[in-house]
Structure formats: structure tokens, C-alpha cells
Amino acid sequence: MSDVPGRDGRWLPLGRQLARLRVAAGFTQHSLAPLLHYGRSTIANVEVGRQRAPRRFWERCDEVLDADGQLVAAFDQLQRLRRETGGRSWAAQGFSETPQVRLLQLEPTEEQEMRRREFIRATAALAVCGAAPATSTTGRRISLGDVKEHARRTVRLRRLDNYLGGADTLRHYEAELRATMSLFNTASFGSSTAKALLALLAEQTQLAGWAAFDAGDHAYATALFTASRPIAVQAEDVALAANALALLAYLRASLGKPDIATAEASSLPVSADVNPAVRALLYDRLAFTYAVAGEEKRAGAALNAAHEALSKARLDTPPDWAAWVDHDEVQIMTGRVWSELRRPLRAIPELEVALRRLDDAHARDKALYSTWLAESYLDAGELEQAAAILDRSKRLCTGVGSPRPAIRIAVVRKRLPPYQDEDAGACREVSL
Template sequence: MATATGLAAALPALPAEPPPDRVTNSYIDRLRERTARLRKLDDVLGGGDTYRVYLSEVQRTKALLRSRSFSDDSRRRLTLLIAEQAQQAGWAAFDAGHGREAASLYQESREFAREAGDGALYSNSLAFLAYGALAKDRRTAVSFAEESCTTITASTPATVRALLWERLAWTYAVDQQPVGTGRALHAARTALEEAPDGEAQPHWSAWVDQQELDIMTGRCWTELRRPLRSVPVLSSALSRFPNEHARDKALYLSWLAEAYLTAGEIEQAATTTRRVLELCTGVSSARPRRRLAIVVDRLRPYGDVAEVREVVDLADA
């Protein structure tokens, strides 16, 4: 039986439905369904496994745009699909630690979203660019994130609004702006709470819910060294978070461990860090490994604590 990782590596080589000479809306609908199905791989696999899968989809759809005929409406919808696919491929590249490739794909997505006239995807490309820029240029990251939120309109779906606001909150938190962080988190929560019943949500943002927002809230307050705010919300949200999503749970638990450290709860921080190590082992993602290294280094001065010695030795091994 093939492993999930083996399946992901083989997917680009699997035959796709032969494209018609003239691309129709019904054919594009099938491509969109395929994109939505492949997106679910990101729930259980790291970017090191999925990047080639998603990049192959972008390249295949761009080839259609160059080589087939279609109506103006079909061309717009195909352009929109490329914008979606480029964002997913960019996210996988970012998760795998390929920052330059991720930024290039986000810029490409931005251009295709602008051409297709889709404000939501255009805004999301800016939010992704903000994420990618944070490590090296906080001012640029904040600028991208703020610009993404200025594009929100009354017609922007609730989950998209929440996603853009929470990503702005994150850039503010990393930039040590507590007031802006709190305002952005409030705006994100309001967007979800005031969502009209039955409002259609894009599949690429439909995962944004109250639990996701609680986790982002905890991460933000951890970055701002406010453990009394971060620990309760993170521990509650992560107690309900599925272990099957090992990469994301490991990543989020690393902020809980850091919050415990800030609060002086050394043993609890070490125990949580050990869980991070267990979850991210074997996951092809650079992000939880980077976070693990940060937390372990913060633990090292407490080597006289048995729980700390154990997890530091495990991490070093």
C-alpha cells in the first residue's frame, strides 16, 4: 500500500483528463474540483511533499491558457484558477523553506488575480506576500498586510475578511504593535460572527473558523509576550485540534510552549516542546523545525530541570 507521501510524489505523473481543443466552463469546473481535492493534501503533508504536486497543476493550467481556445468568460475563469493554484503552490514552497520560489508564485498569483478581476484572491496574494516578507523586512510585510485589508468590500466573503484581518494581526504582532494586533483580531472575529447565513465561501478560505482564529489569537499574544492572554486560548483550542494535522499542531504547540516559558512554567514548556518534537518528526515541513529550534534554544538555560534535559537531548539527537 502506498504511503501518503509516496502518493503525493507520484501525483504529477498521473494522467489528467485530456483537455478539449476549446476549453469550456464545465471543463474548468472539473479543474476547480481537482484543485479543491488536491488542496486537502496540505492538511496532512508538508510542503516538501506537496510543492511539486501543486506547481505541476499551475504549469498544466498555464499551458491550457497558452494552447487552447475559449470564450472571454472561460478565459477569465481559467485565469482565476491559475491565481488560486499559484497561491497554493506558493504556500507549499514557503512551508518547504523555499522563500524565493514562494514570493515569485505569490507575485504571479497577484497578477493573474488582477487580470481576472477577483478582489478576494488579489487581497490574499498580498497577505501571502506579507507572510513571506516578515522574516527579513517587517515594514514591507506590514505594508502588504495593511494593503490587503484596504481591499475588503461589502461583497468580500466572511472567511476571506477574517483571513485577511488575522494575517494583518499576525504581522502587527511580529512587529510588536499590540494595539494594532488587538484591533485586527477583533475585526477578524467580527467578520466571522456577522457572516450572513448561507453565504458562499471560497474553498481556499472555508477552513477559517473560530478555532483557527483562537489559535491565531494565542500565537499573536505569545509573540507580544502576553502569556496570561495566550495560554488559555491556545491550550483550549489545541486540545480540540486533530493530531492527524501533525504539521500544524506541532507548529501551533510551539507557541504554547513559548508562552509557558514566558510565564516561567518551565516544566510545562518542556513537556509541550516534547510533543512538538514528536508531532513534527517525519513531516516534510521547514516551519515546525525552525520553531522547534527556537524553543529548544530558549529552554537550554534551564538544563537543571529534568524535563528540559530530556527534550533538549532528544532534539539534539
Template sequence: MTGHEPPTALPRTLLERPDVRSALAAHDFGTVFHVARAEAGVSYSAIAAECGIKPERVGTLAKGHGKVTSFEKIVRIADALRIPGRMVGLAPRPWETPADSPAAPRREFLKTSAAASLAVGLPELSRTPGGGRVGSDLPEKLRQRTARLRRLDDVLGGGDTYRTYLGEYQATRAMLRQRTYAQETGRALLSVLAEQAQQAGWAAFDGGRHAEARGLYEASRTAAVDAGDAELAGNALAFLAYQQLPSDRQSAVQIAARSCATAGPDAAPGVRALLYERLAWAHAVAGQAEETERALEAARDALAEVDGAPQPDWAAWVDETELQIMSGRCWTELRRPLRAVPVLENALARYDDSHARDKALYLSWLADAYLTAGEVEQAATVTGRVLDLSSGVASVRPRERLAPVLRRLGEHQGVSAVAAVLEQARA
């Protein structure tokens, strides 16, 4: 470890203890605080000062009451206690050495490769603030640039992409305020702004910045409505519904239904397929099997209409494989493993490992379905694949998604395959 060493930094030997590793993996920071004081002599007041938490809150957490859930606070605790990012589901922290972060070479390779591929053909734009009239061709150039930058999300998590996407959104928003343009060009710029806000909001959500994500989704919806872009307005609602799950399931279902109605029947087939599959997911999480089936059928019907016709880039990733995966996820949530397992196995066999975050997430539902079916050893094997794929990915979602699967596997610790994967998770 390099640079300033905070007074709350925990010894490596303590961090590597099985009980501490298990607590860190579960984001049980109360246990970590208790151990830090009892065995490393780090006072609660010092922890509070370094982590930006009230002293009484630290004590309450140490007694087993409450939980730390915000991305920003988890990052602050990791830095204050010098907890390597991999131990709490974060990207490697700036102070880590290569020895602290065994996944760093892989992540750096992916980032470098992605940057190199994006450098070819990425439109360079003049963003000089102040006066000057925006040409009518600029919105399309911006849209092409946004589409190219979206490819980063194929290989990197929101922890790596958020600042890039947010910068694009902020630059376009400043241009709308500071430059002059024709009315039609202004509407087109607002449409691009809505698309960029959704992209930044998704990265924020993926990186655990939920408040920022909601604000960006709301801003996107406002911009889309002002631009008269019903498709993007509908997609903004779909994002809001997705974020609402599972805390308020009925509200999420209502918002997802509104997203389909907002885009309307004249929306591009790919857009309708995307919105209906997200509606299906909301119904599934709410436990509504018949409604889930109807929404999946509507998504399949819409996808059948695509037939090679151009679709908006932000919806073009929805294809038959993605729809099969969503179907499998829905049936897993509805505890229908006989329907979920075959479709997930078939679709994920064609899903490349280079999409590490997404494949890890999707495999977690396959592991869940195997558990529901009583196939414990197979669930453990798939869980091991999830852990391998998600290692070093700057996204909080794979680890969050896997947590309940690991808890269920914990009921079968006597099975050797389960014991091995639980040890892998702790490591």
C-alpha cells in the same frame, strides 16, 4: 544506505555523536564541516565539490562565520554527507533505508491514506495540448480538483506536495496559452490559475523554497488582477506579507494592510476573516499590540457573518478554532502569556493530531508562552509533543519555529524535564 556512496559520506558513529547531532539540528554545517575534516579526513575541497559550494565558503563556514539557510543547499549537503533527513528537519532522502528513517512508515501511511481519499471524487481532466476549444464548464471542474488536492496539505508538508501543486499550476498555465476559449471562460481560468499558484507557493514556502514561493505569489497576484478577482489578489498580498516576516516587519504590515484593502469590504466574510487575522499576525510580529487587537476584532466580526453561507474553499478552513489559535500566537509574540496560554490550550485541545505539521507549529507557540510565564517544566513537556508530531513531516517550518524555543530551554538544562527534551531534540 543504498546506491552510490559519495566520497564525503560521514560514518554513522560520527553522525550519532551528541555534538554533531546538536550541530545538525541547528543547521550549523560549519561545525559539521570542521569535524568531517578533522576526524573523518574529508577535505574541504571534496565537500565543496559534492555540495556545490565554493571551497573558500566551506572554509569560512568551518571557522564559524555565516550560515546555510536555503532549502536546496541543505538538501545537497544532506545528500553529499549522507545525513539522514530527520537529523536536519527534512523528509527522508531517497537513498535512506527504513532503518535510517524511523518516521518513514508513518509518513508513508499518511501519504497512502491521503492519496486513497483523494482518488475518490477527484475530477479527471483532459489536458491534451494544442488546439481545441475549452468548454465553459472546465474552470469549475478545475476549481473542484484544486479544492480536492488542497486536502493533501492537511496531512502532508510542502516537501511532499510541492511538485503536485506546481504541476497543476503549470498545466493550467499551458492551457491558457495553447487553447481557445470565450472571454468569460478565460477570466475564470485565470482565477483558477491564481488559486493554484497560491497553493503551489504555500507548499514551496512550507518546504523551504522561498524564492520559488515568492515567484508563485507574484504570479498569482498578476493572474488574479487580470481575472478581476479581488479576493484572490488580496490573498496573494497576504501570502507575500507572511513571507516577508520577520525580515522586514514594517513592510510586511503595509502589504498585509493592502491585502485587506484590495479584497475590499464586499469580499466573502471568510476571506475577510482570513486576511484580517494575517494582518493581526503582522502587527504582532512588529510589536504593535493595539493594532493587533483591532485586526483580531475585525476578523472575529467577519467570521460572525459567515453563518453557514458558502465561502471560497481556499478560505473555508478559517473557523473559530483557527482564529483562537491565531489570537494565542499573536499574544505569545507580544509576550502576553496570561492571554496566550488559556486560548491556545483551549483551542489545541480540540485540534486533531492528524494535522501533525500545523499542530506542532501551534504547540510551539504554547511552549514559548509557557517559557515567558516562567513555567519551564510545562514548556519542556509541550516541546516534547512538538518533536513527536513533527517527526517525519516534510516541512522545514516546525523545526525552524522550535529552534528559538530550544535555545531558551537550554538556559534551564539543570531541570530534568528540560534535559530530557533537549536530548530528544538532539536524537
């Protein structure tokens, strides 16, 4: 990263475009910094043309702001212009102002603008919470007991995820999130109640993000996961803040775009006082990212850490959002990780045992996880067994409001030439 004395007019339009995209996405420079893995001052200097940034900075901005490569394309064009002019400033070439340089695709298309509006809607919670005082004196007075009642409703709603897909649950989670936001904006409460409300908002935002991810709306899910982290930080809930990053990394890895930096940023120090289930969940998702990236040694170490975390007894109960993490869940992830790494002799025993214990009532999860078992049988050369598992997965996910099992079935089925023409679309198609 190199500093530029004063302002360099060539780079100012690109910096301003970053500022526009950042504001449209609902970020402050402070909240965007940890997601880019750059400091707030760097973002501020880049936006006003005082500092140049390398290409990897713009790649990260495009990814986090969902800008479809606009900023990288503009950066590349400016680099070409700089080479053509020998690196001289515009003033040195006799221009009093920056020439009209057409930055590639800086004006969003109609489709991109719609997605950004969805992003703004998703990050409304961040805007509300970021501007809120530690205590509120407006409206009726509420206590921690009131917040706990709202939290109990969220616990009951979360149980829907065991049996329904995100297309069915998202509207319920959004409604509960709106109710909590309304309470936060209109009620009166003390500082301890404020923290509890913020933690609940962060948790509900992540729950809605999970449903959006499960329903196939990845841009909306990314927005919700991103919005939840600053809320959790303000609530001083380190576990929820870490989970926001873990969810983002898991989403990207599931799309075949492993983001190791974000996954590793979700790790908590050994000194952090969190329940073992939380730590196991974070290691679980980190292992999956490593596996998709082909990092076998690091994936294995993360899995070992997840198993070790669950072996430590604690008297306290885990938070509800991590209470489902047990030895069976870690065993399933262990099988998925070894399957991703094309190690069928390690993957098959883990998946066979764990899936046998998973009730068919959990149809989406069982159908989805079984696709990794089928893939491992393919890697082991057992085509007929793989085909039988895929057929069972297809039957299981019929009517489930999530496209994820069907997508995985289709991906694995492509490796079975005799079965390519069979319909893998029995899982309910979701209109997004």
C-alpha cells in the same frame, strides 16, 4: 523624490541595473509598482536616469527583487561620490561621458543567478497571462464546466496540505499549475471562461507558493506569491489579489521581517463583496504581522476585526482556499499573536482550548502552533510545562515534510538551558 532635468549620467547605471533586475525577475514596470508602493512613472524615470530616488526606494527594490542589498550598496556609493564632488554633474567636471564607476556587487553571483532563474520559472505564469487576450481562439474549445473540473482537482489536492508538508505536496501543485497553464495557452474559450481560468491560475500559483514556503524555499515562495497577484487582478478577483499580498506579508513576518505596508495593502474596503472567511483570513495575517512588529494595539484591533467578520452570516460558501478559516483558526491565531507580544496570560487560554480541538492527524500544524504555547509558558515562568509541550511537538512532527515546526522548536528550546543539548531534529529534514 526629486526630479533631475534631462538625464544625470551618474545615476543612469544604477537605473539600468534596476531595469535588468526587474526584467530578470519577470516584472513589468506596471506590475512592480504596487509592490514597491511607488508609481510606474517613477520607476520608468529612475531607470533612465531622469529622476533620483531616496534610499527607501532602493531598499524596497532590493527586498522585492531579492537582490541581496545590491541596489542599496550601489546607491550608497553614488551618494558618497556625489558628496565628494560637491553634487556637480559629470559634464560640469569636464567629462563627456559618465566615468566608469564600479557599482558594488552589481553582477550576480552564481548562487544569486540560480535563484533568479528560479524566480523567472516561478513568474512564467505572469508572463503568459499578462500577454494573453481576454479570449483565445486557438485549439479546442473549452467551457466554464471544463474549468470547474480543473478547479475540483485543485480542491482535492489542497486537502493534502492538512496532512503533508510542502516538500511532499509542492510537485503535485506545480504539475496541476503547469496543466492549467497549458490549457490556457492552447485552448479556445470565451471571456467568462478566460476569467475563470485566470482566477484558477492565480489560486494554483498561491497554493504552490504556500507549499514552497512550507518546504523552506522562501525565494521561490515569494516569486510565486508575487506572480499570482497580477493574474488575480486580470481575473478581476479582488479577494485572490488581496490574498497574494497577505501571503507575502505572512511569509516575511514568519521570518522575523514584518512588512506592515504589504500587510496593510492586503486589506479590503468594507464595501468589497467578499465572504466573511476571506476577510477574517486577511485580518488574521495582518494581526500576525503587527504582532511580530510589536504593534500590540493594531494587532488586537485586527484580531477583533477577524472575529467580527466570522460572526456575520452569509448564504454563499467561501472559496475553497479560505474555507478552512473558522473560529478555531482565528482563536489559534489570537493565541499566537498574544504569544508574539509576550502576553502569556492572554495567549495560553486561547491556544490551550483551540489546540485541544485540533486533531493530531494535522501533525504539522499542531506541532507548529504548540511552539507558541510553549513559548507563552516560558514567559509565564513555567519551564517544565514548556519543555513537555516541546517534546510533544517534536514527536508530532516526526516524518513531516516541512522544516517549519523543527525550526520553531529549536528557537524556543534555546530558551531552555537544561534542554539545549537535546536533539530537536526529529522532524524530517528537507533537502531543498
